[in-house]
Amino acid sequence: MAIAQATELLATWEAGLDRASSGRALLLHRAARPDTGGDSEALLSLPVGARETDLFALRRALFGERMQVRLECGACAADMEFDLDAGEFARSLRGPDASPARICEDGWEVEFRVPSVADLTAAARHADARRALLERCVVSAVRDGGDVSAGAPDDSPDGIAALVDALPPAVQRRIAEAAERADPAADVTLNVSCPDCGAATRAELDIASYLWTELDAWARDLLLDVHLLATAYGWSEPEILALSPLRRRYYLELCADV
Structure with a gap:
């Protein structure tokens, strides 16, 4: 060296x-x-x-x-x-796909971007890190062909928070799954079989x-x-x-x- x-x-x-x-x-x-x-x-x-x-x-x-x-x-x-x-x-x-991603679920069409390092660091400070990450990464949402509006500009903090509140749990899960597929290196998980008992351990x-x-x-x-x-x-x-x-x-x- x-x-x-x-x-x-x-x-x-x-x-x-x-x-x-x-x-x-x-x-x-x-x-x-x-x-x-x-x-x-x-x-x-x-x-x-x-x-x-x-x-x-x-x-x-x-x-x-x-x-x-x-x-x-x-x-x-x-x-x-x-x-x-x-x-x-x-x-x-x-490698990560930096372009915005889109999912469709139960009449919802949501556009989002994969989390950045800053997003992950900021979300970790919140009690509900998953929600905080959604608020930072969701770009837009359409339900049954119409933009989701909550009485505040969609790009304002209140508008984004209300939009995330409106997303059903199934839609939120789909976003998380799609983000993982778009950036697989962000969460590296090992699946190891125990030589003693044969059970698999994820870490x-x-x-x-x-x-x-x-x-x-x-x-x-x-x-x-x-x-x-x-x-x-x-x-x-x-x-x-x-x-x-x-x-x-x-x-x-x-x-x-x-």
Whole structure:
């Protein structure tokens, strides 16, 4: 890993230590998309699946193809551990369709867009996250050929809220299903069979949390290496980071032999 990359990743890790998961995900996304120049607004406007795809690519670049995953069986509580091929898994994910989508159900015709990172982050702050997401992503609705009106402009907050209130549960479910099909990488779910009892366990693979855990372990190990080599040789942090990982490990082995 080049000194500039190691230094930047350490800065990313340091900045994320006191942030919530959404803030850490944004920092990682900045590292994955250096071409944006750290433009948070541009990153937050991307579909959720685009961010997840970017983070998978960053994870592969930093830590390789092999991902070790641990789950607890939902039926017998056995500890399951298996390897995931990050490259093969990422290739199986289709990119998001950024164009507006449309569903028809029980006389309703609803146009909506797939949630962006900003939509998901904002909706998570509400008690009813699903409703908040609908309010942000529903564009228009027609019932039996007529526009749905609730006494307020359709694009106003009150108009959108009233429109969502008018949507039957079956229509809301269809919207959620259609959004998932349009952006499958936004919600990566594993379905793992337990080797002990054979029961299947479903679990979400949160690539942002997974990658942050790996970055945290890497940063702490690297800083320990810096401490040991600085103590032994009097080198500065930039000098130590400028060493290749192989040479750094060799010097650490020499220190251990003393």
